[in-house]
Amino acid sequence: MKNHFLWICLLLLVGVSSCKSLQEKGNEQYLSGQYQYAINTFSQILANDSTNQEANQIIAESYRLSNRVEDAAPYYQKLIESEPTFESYYRLGLSLKAQGKNEEAKAAFESAKGFTQEDRFLAETQRQIEAIKLAEGIPDYWPMHELVNYKDLNTAGADYAPVISEDFIYFTSGRQASGLYPADGTPYTKLFRARADGLKVDVSAVQALPEFNNEEGLNQAAIAISPDGNTIIYARGNSTSSKDLPETALFASYFRGGGFTQPIWMPVNEDEFWWNSTPAFSPDGSELYFASNRPGGFGGIDIYKATKLANGDFGNALNLGPTINTPGNELFPRMAPDGKFFFSSDGHPGYGKLDLFVAEKNEAGKQVVINLGENFNSNNDDFGIFFTEYPKAGYISSNRDGGVGDDDIYFFEDKTPKPKIVNVLLNVITKERIAGEPDKILNQARVVLYDGNNKQAGGDFSNTNGRVRFTLSPNADFTIIASKTGYFSKSVPYTTKGKTPDPATLIQEVTNITLDTTIVLDQLILDRSIVLENIYYDLNKADIRPDAALELDKLVQIMKDNPSIRIELSSHADARATDAYNDDLTQRRAQSAVDYLVSQGIASERMIAKGYGKRQLIIQNAQTEEEHQVNRRTEFKVIEIKE
Numbered sequence: 001m002k003n004h005f006l007w008i009c010l011l012l013l014v015g016v017s018s019c020k021s022l023q024e025k026g027n028e029q030y031l032s033g034q035y036q037y038a039i040n041t042f043s044q045i046l047a048n049d050s051t052n053q054e055a056n057q058i059i060a061e062s063y064r065l066s067n068r069v070e071d072a073a074p075y076y077q078k079l080i081e082s083e084p085t086f087e088s089y090y091r092l093g094l095s096l097k098a099q100g101k102n103e104e105a106k107a108a109f110e111s112a113k114g115f116t117q118e119d120r121f122l123a124e125t126q127r128q129i130e131a132i133k134l135a136e137g138i139p140d141y142w143p144m145h146e147l148v149n150y151k152d153l154n155t156a157g158a159d160y161a162p163v164i165s166e167d168f169i170y171f172t173s174g175r176q177a178s179g180l181y182p183a184d185g186t187p188y189t190k191l192f193r194a195r196a197d198g199l200k201v202d203v204s205a206v207q208a209l210p211e212f213n214n215e216e217g218l219n220q221a222a223i224a225i226s227p228d229g230n231t232i233i234y235a236r237g238n239s240t241s242s243k244d245l246p247e248t249a250l251f252a253s254y255f256r257g258g259g260f261t262q263p264i265w266m267p268v269n270e271d272e273f274w275w276n277s278t279p280a281f282s283p284d285g286s287e288l289y290f291a292s293n294r295p296g297g298f299g300g301i302d303i304y305k306a307t308k309l310a311n312g313d314f315g316n317a318l319n320l321g322p323t324i325n326t327p328g329n330e331l332f333p334r335m336a337p338d339g340k341f342f343f344s345s346d347g348h349p350g351y352g353k354l355d356l357f358v359a360e361k362n363e364a365g366k367q368v369v370i371n372l373g374e375n376f377n378s379n380n381d382d383f384g385i386f387f388t389e390y391p392k393a394g395y396i397s398s399n400r401d402g403g404v405g406d407d408d409i410y411f412f413e414d415k416t417p418k419p420k421i422v423n424v425l426l427n428v429i430t431k432e433r434i435a436g437e438p439d440k441i442l443n444q445a446r447v448v449l450y451d452g453n454n455k456q457a458g459g460d461f462s463n464t465n466g467r468v469r470f471t472l473s474p475n476a477d478f479t480i481i482a483s484k485t486g487y488f489s490k491s492v493p494y495t496t497k498g499k500t501p502d503p504a505t506l507i508q509e510v511t512n513i514t515l516d517t518t519i520v521l522d523q524l525i526l527d528r529s530i531v532l533e534n535i536y537y538d539l540n541k542a543d544i545r546p547d548a549a550l551e552l553d554k555l556v557q558i559m560k561d562n563p564s565i566r567i568e569l570s571s572h573a574d575a576r577a578t579d580a581y582n583d584d585l586t587q588r589r590a591q592s593a594v595d596y597l598v599s600q601g602i603a604s605e606r607m608i609a610k611g612y613g614k615r616q617l618i619i620q621n622a623q624t625e626e627e628h629q630v631n632r633r634t635e636f637k638v639i640e641i642k643e
Helices: 002-031 035-048 053-065 073-082 086-098 102-113 119-135 546-561 579-599 625-631
Strands: 145-149 159-165 168-173 190-197 219-225 231-237 249-256 276-281 287-292 302-308 314-319 330-335 341-345 355-361 367-371 382-389 393-398 408-414 421-433 446-450 456-461 467-472 477-483 490-495 510-522 530-532 565-571 607-611 634-641
Touching (some): 002 053, 035 053, 053 073, 086 102, 086 119, 102 119, 159 219, 159 393, 190 219, 231 276, 249 276, 276 330, 287 314, 287 330, 302 330, 330 382, 341 382, 355 382, 421 477, 446 467, 456 467, 490 510, 490 546, 530 546, 546 565, 546 579, 579 634
Parallel strands (some): 159 408, 565 607
Antiparallel strands (some): 159 168, 168 190, 231 249, 276 287, 341 355, 382 393, 393 408, 421 467, 446 456, 446 477, 477 490, 565 634
16 A cells, blocks of 8 residues: 555656746747747646646747637637736737637627736727727728639648749749747748749649859748849748847849859848848839837837838838838838828728738828738738739749638739720711702711810721711711812711610620711801791890800801801891891991801801891892791801901
8 A cells, every 4th residue: 555655646746847847848939939839738738737827928928929810719719717807808909810810809809808907008999999990891892803712823831922933923832841930849941943924824834033042040031122133132030040140131143144042031120139021122122111119119010111222132121101000010012103101001901811902002091000801901911012014923932711722822813894895987978058959969078087085096988878987986076177179168076975785785895886977067058048947036135145146156166167268247128127127227237247246255246247137138029028038037157257
């Protein structure tokens, strides 16, 4: 019995000793950034004691610090059950938000407020709540863009951050890895390339970066290539060697003497203990954008801009400010040719973790940040946008559900349906009018088409059939001017509005609609009188009535269409009343008509007014009112044609 007791005590001591060494091992792994190893170690401890708060704390933080905060929720929940704190509730909220459980996340953030009185903590928690509210109902920035997983290019590991340069696609991948990254247990990443034409990639010939060798036992990622192709910048770090740099930094390789140099640490890093990554050149190569956790930012990781110096290096790094940067993380910058700035963030209102955003100026000239919407973003990380044809096509990276592996490369295209084309084919027929005869075809008339901006849109001479054909746009206004020597020129308005079918109802890509219109030209003969119909005056008055003005407007147009003519505008009375009375009345009426034309922009020297009284009756001995009306008329005739 005594011996049995001794064996039991010995086993207990060994168990306590081994448990203690396991905990110490896990702590060492956690403190050295080997988060996945720490998770594995402390999971063994939790298997025997689910209430071990240190194990729950370290596993939760290991998931958060290795960018897997969505997996940390049950461990933060365990911490809250034992000892609720602001930090545990706040980070539980972040975890639930990353899972897309917005209502539960808001409840966790609200609970966090009850465990702090610090203004900055309260403000940040409220910001998270407001961000969730703002994320509800985000419109798609490009609603017709479609995202597709590039399955043939992706592997079971990480594949992300593609860029195109000189007919090659360059990207980061965990393929051909020689070890695992202790922080998250995934393969170390290297830089690769393959031939590509826009979105068409030769996936059968992916090769490790040939410009210089990938290093073993660390991560190389997020490549950027200058517009001229002569500079490569990428992020390098996470080495487990104590002799290597302690933090991720930017390295550069330059094309010199027929090849690329070995990569060197860039001065823009400034401090070897600062994290610097996700570089990108401006479209002209004069600026370098990158993400950094250096001091003086707005929290987490911020985006900075450095300018190219005289020696070719980049320096004078400036924080992009609080419109872009938040207390969260901003990474993977991309400046577009039109000045719009794209980046990823988990600090602006979004769907969970990193989302893609664009910063642009609104109508008031103020820079605003806009979420690209759910056809680009998900509850997981969405980042690394690159355009092959801005803004219609390109690539992003994402670890959203349904992918091939870890981070995957996706391509996007603008799938806006091509508009159905409607061509209006207008046949203009030119004819001549001779008094007392049917209108006849008039060939060799000059016909000119003007658009709504009064710019010439076409012109030709009518053929033997008197026809000219124009192609017009639908739903537009035009003016057609026809002219020929010996005829009055004429301009007529023409519209295609309401004359074509709704494109949405069409099936064919191109639909031609044929329409016809006729322009009749009057012969221009000196001293031949032309009656202006429907010019009426009130009894014993010479004022131009509104209905008469409408008719005189036609003469205004004739004068404008024919600037080389000079006319006599005459008024005639019937046989009633005295000669003196009729002469005075008709002269005043003729002058009133001339004055009206002057008021409409016709030069007075192009017209003379003549009252003929009753000396040029058309119907002698008129008896009826209708016959008197024929005699009571207004006419014009061309009295001069200037060359």
